[in-house]
Amino acid sequence: MISKKDKAILLKFGAHVKQLREDRGLSLRELSYGCNIDNSKISKIEQGMINVTVLTLVELATGLDISPNELLNFRRPG
């Protein structure tokens, strides 16, 4: 029962994560090494299929070598 608005947020967030990863020239598997998150899960995150938790977000930021709050610096829909 995820709303259309929420889905839009997750899509924007995922696209942002993907952008950051590609900016660093990392593959899904390479990033997964750096943050202990399964590559398949990162793939799902980037596609807006998962509503990640704060701890996962912090882990992800570690792998991307950025501050966690930068992961939320995406343009919100609406």
Place this chain on the structure above:
Amino acid sequence: MISKKDKAILLKFGAHVKQLREDRGLSLRELSYGCNIDNSKISKIEQGMINVTVLTLVELATGLDISPNELLNFRRPG
């Protein structure tokens, strides 16, 4: 099976949320009106008892009238 390190992160995060709420002079119930999150849940978040998801975090930010990324502007432990 939440690690000590993760618990520390959640505690820092929760304290930050509480600080922001109090800065605005809002009670738990008042904040809950503004973001559709049960007051008891906000209480648990502030105490680091819950590992909230990104969507909840965005909702919380709405109630606090700030940008979501500001919610992650807390000093990380370690």
Place this chain on the structure above:
DNA sequence: TGGCATGAGGTCTTATTAGACCTCGGTATT
């Protein structure tokens, strides 16, 4: 052609969030 890395996506179990509701002890305020 064979080998290798990639992104995408499936499967399964377990742990936990989400969400809604209720209760309680403390602290005013009247």
Place this chain on the structure above:
DNA sequence: AATACCGAGGTCTAATAAGACCTCATGCCA
């Protein structure tokens, strides 16, 4: 004393995140 608000914390169900693992089609390159 009665009322009202406060934070904290308990209860229950349903949904889903976490985590680990596997498969597959594609593209690339020796």
